Amino acid sequence: MPIKEELTSLLTNMLVAIKAISSATQKAGLAKLYGIAGSTNIQGEEVKKLDVLSNELMINILKSSYTTCLLVSEENDELIEVEEKRRGKYIVTFDPLDGSSNTDCLVSIGTIFGIYKKNGDGPATVDDVLKPGKEMVAARDVRERKNQLFLADLYVWEMTVNEKTPVPHGVVKTTRLVRGISWFFEKWSHFVANHAVSLIVVCVVLTLIGTFKVATTPNDNDITGYTPYGARARDEFDVMTDFFAHNGNGIAMFVLILPTRHESVLHPDVLREALRLEDVLTSNFTMLSADGKHENYQEFCTNFCQINEPFVQFARSYLTELENSENGTDLSERISLNYPITSIYSRKMSIQPNFFGIEMVNETRKSITNIRSSKLIALQLRSERKEGWNGQAIKDFEMSITNYFENFSLAIAACICPFMACGTALGALFFCGVRFGSILCVTPFLVLAIGVDDAYLMIHSWQRVTAERRKHPVENDSPGSRLSEVLVDTGPAILISALTNIFADVAGCFTSSPEISLLGYGNMACIFCDFLYQITFYSAIMTITGYFEMKEEEQKRHIKKIACGADDDDSSCTSSSVESFDVVVKRKVQTFLEFYISLLTNTFFQLFIIAVWAIFLFISISGITVMNINLSPRKLFMEDSSLREMDDLRVQYVIPNYYLANVFVRKPGDLTDGKRLERLNQFVEEMEHLNGSWGALGTNYFVRDFVEFQKAMVEEEEIEGGEEEKSIVKRGGIDVNNLPMFLEWPEYLFWKGFVQYHNDSNKTVLDRFFITFAIHGDNLQSWPARGDALREWRKVVDNYSGEFGLSVFSDDGIYVDLIENMPTDAWQSAVATLACMAFICFVFMYDIPTVIVATSIIASIMTGILGILSLTGTDLDPIVMSALIISIGFSVDIPAHISYHYHTSSSENGIRERLHQTLSSVGFPALQASVSTSLCVLSLKFTSIYMSNAFVKTMITCMILCVFHALVLLPTLFAIFHRICSLFSVKKTSPVESK
Incomplete structure (x- = not known):
């Protein structure tokens, strides 16, 4: 025994x-x-x-x-x-x-x-x-x-x-805190036993309410969710959103067209189909206006209606010219279908945003276009948000277009929340206004794994108490008294597990990424509810089960056993003489445990384990030093999502040829002042001379067209107050009073989406506008190159920001800033979490050597997880970092249980018996918890999304390392530490008064 x-x-x-x-x-x-x-x-x-x-x-x-x-x-x-x-x-x-x-x-x-x-x-x-x-x-x-x-x-x-x-x-002298907790659990267990049914009913009702709230809360993801708090990209995104979204985010869709049976999109069949597609997009899909009228894109669009006009004009002209050429007719002298600037009857248009994967013609002879072939056509639908629209209506409009052109089936997986705690906690958070982000869908699987660990401990303790009571019956035995012993035995360890996991998520809540903070809030709430349900709902179920067990025990006591021979102890006559399976297993487990403890206390084995640990740490640290930092939008989509294909095409064709920067001018000021306009032009020219820039060909700057328009008006004397206009032109400025007229001319309708103004006392006031700059280069397919480009843009913008209120926005800016912050966030979160773990262990154990050993083990597990992930090709990104923070909490569970039981074991019999007592109490439940946790997490593999795969890989790695560290390395360190203390300790006798 x-x-x-x-x-x-x-x-x-x-x-x-x-x-x-x-x-x-x-x-x-x-x-x-x-x-x-x-x-x-x-x-x-x-x-x-x-x-x-x-x-x-x-x-x-x-x-x-x-x-x-x-x-x-x-x-x-x-x-x-x-x-x-x-x-x-x-x-x-x-x-x-x-x-x-x-x-x-x-x-x-x-x-x-x-x-x-x-x-x-x-x-x-x-x-x-x-x-x-x-x-x-x-x-x-x-x-x-x-x-x-x-x-x-x-x-x-x-x-x-x-x-x-x-x-x-x-x-063993426990701390006052542990004695207080034990006293609470002892009293609480009797309360649970006396009100088991009521507690079950209350927990079920709370769960149903919370689950209903979860089911009825719409999913709401934030595109900047992984961007650090305070990052410059967040401010730039807000400026961009404020410019385009007067009443909220509007419609913004990109349609990429690839040829299926031809090598180039310039094939007539492809161009005709693309034109037909553009017409369908702008005519067949409608939005409901505030007055209840269904309007298509051509009807509800105001500023960006002409965004695809360069492509439409190019395609129509190309087909016409091609037909003329085939008929032997000469090509028109007034049409130049060249890339990047196309000129049709003196109207110049840029087709850079529409054609990608360009191969140019090298011949000098005249041809329809200088484009030999093109791999991709890009079309856009963009509109400001109208009164009466809501986010769901906009989403339905965009998805209706996707569903029209693609035939795919939606796999709907109905998953009942594995833990009542998740339904209650998440429902409570949503009642408080917390956003329902997709990352919270991972929480139930993580909490399930934690709850199973605690359940194994309670079941193991209940079985031990029941077996003891059956062997040595006690007076006034009851389910409440048995539960009392179970909670006193396992309650502090379960509380340590809950607190360490909660504090791990606390560290995650204070990272610089909103999405990771959201996951931290969700996990904290769910783990807290799980702990409450563990000592209420689960304990109540235990007492009800115990009632029936004790009733069965009472019935067996009244069964009279009749001896088969002279000696009732002669086991050869009874069927009970044959050992049951569980008895044989227990004996073999005890034999193995004795052998294993002998191994753990063997000097040569200890040296071998220390050597393996040192090699493990060296390899892990080496892996961390070469870990890549990366996040792309494709990681946020399902593996079979068309968005992943679209992102691949964007990186392969669009970005290397046309990587765009949007610069918002929020304080244009008085542009009738020639010096101020010259200063603004100087900024534009400086941006156009950056490395890889397309120059003026890739810039959309409305002032240049406005200046030409103004000169033409002055020359033709078609503007009222022409003398004043001429004076402004001579001073090098522009008269914004002509801006409404400029924007109504057919060839300049395109600029409506770039400029915002208002009328004040019959004068036009230019409020703000934006300029686009484009660069190119094959190196832009890599994130570091895009980060360098963004930093160059910001450097130039900062030189003029005070004068014109400039802000530059890039689609990848929210990810670039994230990559820069990632290493700092990772090590700060790890250190903060580790400090919280050490504090919790110290408060409960109040034993510095045990805390040092336990903390070292946890730090080693954290190091190993990152190192192994790096060496197996996983990049560091916010999703991996959130999985790492969660896994840190898991990495504490088993080592904390081992450390706590070792700490509370009696030391009078030496290290062997302390290890025997610890491993016999926690070892098997720890293995059960590891296997069940791994199985729970593996269920995430049923969803083909990067987030799930990252969590699975991180958590499985964590579980493997936890088993090795908690059941092999930690007992070995305890044995070594005990050996060292035995060599250097000085026995002290305490003064005991004889009475």
Whole structure:
């Protein structure tokens, strides 16, 4: 029998004997037990009848407990030896009935006992009894009065010294916090047992309410969710959104057209189909206006209606010219269908945003276009948000276009929330206004794994308590008392697990990414609810199960067993003689455990494990130093999503040829001032001379066309107040009063979406506008090159920002800033989480060596996870970082349980028995939890999305490392640390007063 179980059994039998003695003293008058028995004890005192009865009760019960080997009674002259087949490892000294002469008075009487443990494996001797008090395992003075029992002090040292006295060797002194928690769980368990059904009903109702809220809350993802708080890209995104979204985000769609049967999109069939597609896009799909009218794109569009006009004009002209060429007609001199600028009847248009994957014609002879072939056509639909539109209506409009052109099936997977806690907690968060981001869908799987770990511990403890109660029945046994012992045993460890996971998520909440913070909030709430449900709902289920178990036990007690032969103990005649499967397994497990502990305490094995650990850390740290930092939008989409294909095409064809920067001019000021306009033009020219720039050909700057328009108007004297206009032109400025007229001209309608103005006292005031700049280069396919380009743009913008309120926006800016912040966020989160773990462990254990070892193990697991992920080709991104933060919480669970049980184990028997007690209590549940957690997380593989795969890979790696560190490395370190302490420790004796 393991040490802890044997001592528990002994104390239980002591309590049975004391209760029996108490019952006898209360009936002494009726049973005629008062008076002298006619003999004296070893101290010369007259022995009372109650002394004799109490002594016999104590001796008989302790002998039959199979836990004692030697008994020393005040009523006996000699040592009392226990027969060999019933011997255990403990020696009990006792006065069965102290103060027996006061049985007829109101003075208290009681039982005093002390427990020692024999040395070695041989028979117990008198030397095992004559030991200093500091080597006593336990002692207690039990006082009784009427129907009450008073238990005086729990531990030996508390009987004679104060709390500042050093703890005697071999006795574990828990912290006040742990004792307070144990006291709470002891009281709480009886409350749960008495109100089990009510608690189950309350938990179910709360779960249904929360789950209903989760089911009815629309999913809302934020495109900047992974961008760090305070990042410049967030401000730039807000400026862009504010410019385009007067009433919120409007419609913004990109349609990429690739040829299926031809090599180039310039094939006539492809161009005709593209023109037909553009017409369908702008005519066939409608939005409901504020007055209830269905309007198509051509009807509800205001500023960007001409955004695809360059492509339409190019395609129509190309088909016309091609037909003329085939008919032998000369090409038109007024049409130049060149790339990047096309000129049609003196109207110049840029087709750079429409054609990609360009191969140019090298011949000098005249041709329809200088484009030999093109791989891709890009069309856009863009519109400001109208009154009466909402986010869902815009989403439906965009998805209706996708559904029209693609035939795909939606795989709907209905998943019942694996934990009531998730439904309750997430529902409560949504009631409080928290956004329902897609990343929260991972939370139930993570919380399921945590809850299973705690459940295994509680089940294992319940089975142990039940087996003990069946073997040694106790008076007034009940489901509540069994649950009390279970929660006292496992409650602090479960609380440590919950707190460490919560604090791991606290560190995640303060990272610079909103999406990771959202995951942290969700996990914290769910883990907290899971802990509450663990000690309410799950505990209530346990008590109900225990009720039926105890009812079955009671029925079995009334079954009479009939012996098959002369000796009832002859197992050869009964079917029970054949060992059951579980008995055989337990024996084999115990044998393996003994062998394993021998291995852990072997010097050569310890050196081998330390060497393996050092190599592991070296490889992991090397992997971390070469880890790539990367995040692309494609990681946020399903593997079979067309958006992934679109992003690949964008990176392959669009970005290397036309990488765009949008510069918003929020304070244009008085552009009639030639010097101010010259300063603005200087900024534009500086942007156009950056590395890889297309120059003026790739710039959309409305002022250039406006200046030409203004000059033409002045020359033709078609503007009222022409003298003033001429004066402004001479000063080098522009007259914005002509802006409305400029924007209404057919060839300049394109600029409507670029400029915003208002009228004030019959004067036009230019509020703001934006300019686009384009660069090119094959190196732009890589994130570092795009980051460099964005930094160059920002550098130039910063030089003029104070004058014109400039802000530059790039589609990849929100990711570029994230990449720059990632290393800092990662190590800060890891350090903060590790510090929280160490603090929690220290508060509960209050043992610096144990905390140091446990913290080192957790740090090693964190290092290993990152290193292995890097070496297996995983990049560091916000999703991996959020998975890492969650896995840190998981990495604490098993090592924390091992450390806590090792810390609370008795140290009197040396390291082998402490490890045996720890691993026998936690080892198997830890393996169960690891396997079940891995299976829970593997269910995420059913969704083909990068986020799920990243969590699976990270968590499986974490579980493997946890098993190795907690069940191999951690016990090895404890054994080494114990060996070192044994070599250098100086034994101190505590002053014990003799009374």
